[in-house]
Structures are given as C-alpha cells and as structure tokens.
Amino acid sequence: MSNIQALRGTRDILPDEVTVWQNMESTARDVLHRAAYREIRPPMFEQTELFARGIGEATDVVGKEMYSFEDRGGRSITLRPEITAGLVRAFISNKLFASGGVQRLWHTGPAFRYERPQKGRQRQFHQLDVEILGSRDPRADVEVIAIATDILQALGLKSLSLDINSVGNGADRQAYRDALVSYLTPYKDELDADSQDRLTRNPLRILDSKDSRTQEIVKGAPSLLDHLSEDSQNHFNQVQQQLSTLDIDFTINPRLVRGLDYYTHTAFEIMSADLGAQATVCGGGRYDGLVQQLGGPEVPAIGFAIGLERLAILLQQLQSIPAPTLDFYIVSRGEKAEPATTILAQSLRHQGFSVEIDLSGSAFGKQFKRADRSGALGCLILGDAEAVEGTVQLKWLSSGEQAEMPQSALLDQADSLRTKIATLRQS
Numbered sequence: 001m002s003n004i005q006a007l008r009g010t011r012d013i014l015p016d017e018v019t020v021w022q023n024m025e026s027t028a029r030d031v032l033h034r035a036a037y038r039e040i041r042p043p044m045f046e047q048t049e050l051f052a053r054g055i056g057e058a059t060d061v062v063g064k065e066m067y068s069f070e071d072r073g074g075r076s077i078t079l080r081p082e083i084t085a086g087l088v089r090a091f092i093s094n095k096l097f098a099s100g101g102v103q104r105l106w107h108t109g110p111a112f113r114y115e116r117p118q119k120g121r122q123r124q125f126h127q128l129d130v131e132i133l134g135s136r137d138p139r140a141d142v143e144v145i146a147i148a149t150d151i152l153q154a155l156g157l158k159s160l161s162l163d164i165n166s167v168g169n170g171a172d173r174q175a176y177r178d179a180l181v182s183y184l185t186p187y188k189d190e191l192d193a194d195s196q197d198r199l200t201r202n203p204l205r206i207l208d209s210k211d212s213r214t215q216e217i218v219k220g221a222p223s224l225l226d227h228l229s230e231d232s233q234n235h236f237n238q239v240q241q242q243l244s245t246l247d248i249d250f251t252i253n254p255r256l257v258r259g260l261d262y263y264t265h266t267a268f269e270i271m272s273a274d275l276g277a278q279a280t281v282c283g284g285g286r287y288d289g290l291v292q293q294l295g296g297p298e299v300p301a302i303g304f305a306i307g308l309e310r311l312a313i314l315l316q317q318l319q320s321i322p323a324p325t326l327d328f329y330i331v332s333r334g335e336k337a338e339p340a341t342t343i344l345a346q347s348l349r350h351q352g353f354s355v356e357i358d359l360s361g362s363a364f365g366k367q368f369k370r371a372d373r374s375g376a377l378g379c380l381i382l383g384d385a386e387a388v389e390g391t392v393q394l395k396w397l398s399s400g401e402q403a404e405m406p407q408s409a410l411l412d413q414a415d416s417l418r419t420k421i422a423t424l425r426q427s
C-alpha cells in the first residue's frame with residue numbers, strides 16, 4: 001500500500017522549527033498585550049457568503065482561491081481564506097459593538113487558499129490578524145501600523161520597508177475609477193488578459209498587475225491621490241505626520257491598492273528585501289464599510305494581517321535554533337530501578353523541573369550518550385542497588401561532578417537545585 005502524502009501546499013511544522021513559531025507568537029502577544037488588544041478565537045470555517053460579501057466577488061481570493069464545499073446538510077461552507085471577515089462576523093454576531101466603544105482584537109491561526117505553492121506561498125498558511133473596530137481617528141491607523149512594525153522589530157528583523165497609500169472613500173474611488181478607466185481603455189488590447197478582464201470588474205486592481213507591459217502603461221495613469229476629497233486628504237496627512245513623529249519611515253506608493261474591496265483610506269504593506277518574489281510580510285488598511293456590508297451597524301475599522309510563514313523564513317535566516325532546555329535526564333536499568341523512575345520524574349516535575357526518562361531499556365552506556373545529547377544539565381542514575389536503598393546518583397553533565405543521595409534528599413533540596421540550574425544556564 002502506498003504512503004499517504006501531505007496535501008500539496010501544506011507543511012508540517014516540525015519540533016525543531018516550532019521554537020521559531022513560539023517566538024513569533026509570544027513576541028506578538030507581548031506587544032499586543034501592552035497595547036490593550038484582546039485575543040478572539042473565531043471558527044476556521046464559515047458560510048461561503050461571508051467571504052463572497054466581505055472580501056468581494058471580483059477579487060482573486062473569492063474568484064479563484066477559496067476552498068469551498070457543500071457539507072452534508074447542503075450548505076456552502078468555506079475554509080477561511082483570511083481572518084478579518086470571520087472576525088468581523090464574530091463582532092457582529094456577538095454584538096461586541098453594543099458598548100459603543102472601541103474594540104481592539106487579535107487572532108492568529110491558519111487560513112486556506114488554493115494557490116500555486118512556492119516559497120512563502122502555501123495552501124494552508126498562518127496569519128496574525130490585528131484589528132481596531134469603532135474608530136475613525138487617524139491615530140487608530142497609526143497605532144496598528146506602529147504595532148506591526150514593533151512586532152517585526154522586536155523579532156529582530158531588518159531591511160523592512162513600509163509603503164502607505166490612501167484609497168479615499170467610496171466617492172473618491174468612484175471618481176478615480178472613472179478617470180482610470182478612461183485612461184486605460186485606449187490601451188485595452190495591450191493589457192494582460194487578467195487586467196483586460198478587470199477593466200470592467202475591478203479596474204483598481206490593474207494598478208498592482210505584475211505584467212511588465214501593463215506596469216509600463218500604468219506608470220502614466222492618473223494618481224488616486226489626486227482624486228481624494230478634502231476629508232480623505234486630511235486623514236492621510238495626519239497619518240503621515242504621526243508616523244513621522246514616531247520615526248516610522250514610509251514611502252507613499254500611489255499604486256498600492258490591496259486586493260480586497262472593503263478598504264477605505266489608509267492602505268499599507270510591509271515588505272522585506274530578503275524574501276524574493278513573495279516579499280510582502282504584512283498587509284493592512286482601513287475598512288470603514290465592511291461591518292455594515294456584513295449586516296452590522298456603521299462601525300469603522302482598521303487592521304492588518306502578517307503572513308507568518310514569510311516571517312518564519314526571515315527568522316530562520318536570522319536565528320540559530322535555541323538548544324532545548326531540559327533540567328534532568330533519568331537513566332535506569334533493572335527490574336526494581338525502572339519502575340522507580342516514574343515516581344522520581346513525577347515528583348521532580350511537580351517541583352517545577354523539566355525531566356525526561358530514558359525509556360529504551362538499553363545498556364547504561366547508550367543511555368548516557370543520549371543524556372549528553374538531550375541538552376539536560378543533570379543526569380539522574382538509578383540502578384537496582386539505588387532502587388533498593390531508595391537513593392539516586394546525580395551527575396552534573398557539564399562538570400562530571402557526581403554524588404549519591406537519598407531520593408527524598410534530592411526532593412528536599414529543590415531550592416538549591418533550582419539555584420544551581422539557573423547558574424549553569426547562565427554560564
């Protein structure tokens with residue numbers, strides 16, 4: 001029988017790599033906690049209609065990339081292709097708007113898109129999603145941008161760049177859309193096939209086409225920034241001023257339009273020069289129309305999503321994988337000794353130590369080798385003689401220093417063992 005393979009575009013994150021993921025998660029959690037964001041955990045699948053309405057039918061995500069299926073009850077279900085829509089649905093379903101205040105929420109977990117897998121692009125990938133719901137204030141825009149840069153900086157990432165743009169409000173965009181279509185229509189036949197299609201469906205998306213001829217044509221296109229109303233211009237100016245006050249460098253990129261229909265005003269992306277083709281680590285922006293579009297009240301919002309696979313790639317280029325930390329490794333041999341290790345390990349764990357038992361039953365020599373490789377600081381040795389006496393040998397692996405003591409004495413000196421271990425860790 002042939003082996004069952006993992007699905008294309010999925011990856012197992014193995015234990016050695018998990019330390020990088022835990023580092024990303026704990027760093028993000030710290031930064032978010034200090035800014036008063038609260039974690040929320042919505043489900044991973046939702047009614048297909050949520051994404052169709054919330055992301056937009058004309059986007060690649062909805063049009064080409066969703067994992068949708070009919071469940072046994074005949075409903076159309078979709079594995080979430082991103083987190084924002086589900087989070088907003090949860091915000092509405094649970095009436096989190098009822099207090100009338102601002103909600104700062106975050107979530108991390110997998111998302112699913114049927115895409116061609118390549119480095120930094122998978123079919124199951126992970127996002128860290130951060131949102132502020134309930135504020136129109138440009139300080140909210142600046143706050144989420146600052147949080148994204150803080151997380152990336154706290155992880156030690158360099159050579160990042162931040163692009164920002166304003167896509168204005170609905171009316172600004174409508175005016176701009178008309179100007180853009182008039183400009184592009186004479187070039188219609190020279191545009192790439194996708195862009196020709198978008199000319200009627202979603203013309204703004206043509207601005208971020210990757211096709212070189214289309215890019216050349218787009219260079220001469222009118223700028224969205226020239227079509228902003230006074231209010232939109234004001235908002236954008238304040239965002240820029242405050243970013244400068246915070247010493248956050250940015251570039252204005254008038255072609256940054258994001259793939260999703262619900263964005264208004266600020267749009268931003270953080271790229272890394274060290275990622276090749278999949279350079280965008282973080283994408284975000286304001287979406288003042290989404291809550292209402294999904295059946296909720298009029299609640300403005302802004303947020304971002306960081307792609308954690310891309311971040312993990314950058315961190316692996318940067319970090320050596322930290323050695324596992326283990327306090328004690330227990331080796332044993334003999335009918336009386338082996339059962340005694342279970343209770344010894346358990347008692348030590350209850351005192352707060354990390355303990356691994358060698359379960360192999362192999363010769364002491366082999367067990368000692370594994371003890372060395374385990375990264376443990378101390379090796380506890382139990383033969384039948386010790387088991388009968390109720391004693392144990394403790395060997396500190398870095399110095400080779402060894403002593404025999406009653407097992408009860410070992411447990412009684414937990415405090416001094418802790419001090420010893422802390423000293424050894426520091427050296």
Ligand code: ATP
Pocket residue numbers: 082113115120121122123124125126127259278280281282283284305306307308309310
């Ligand atoms: P791209 O242009 O790279 O396809 P996108 O505009 O589709 O990105 P968003 O919908 O803004 O991406 O998602 C936010 C972030 O999630 C991206 O910046 C990226 O880091 C990450 N991301 C998106 N799709 C994938 C994927 N298939 N695999 C891994 N990460 C992804």
Ligand code: MG
Pocket residue numbers: none
């Ligand atoms: Mg994409």
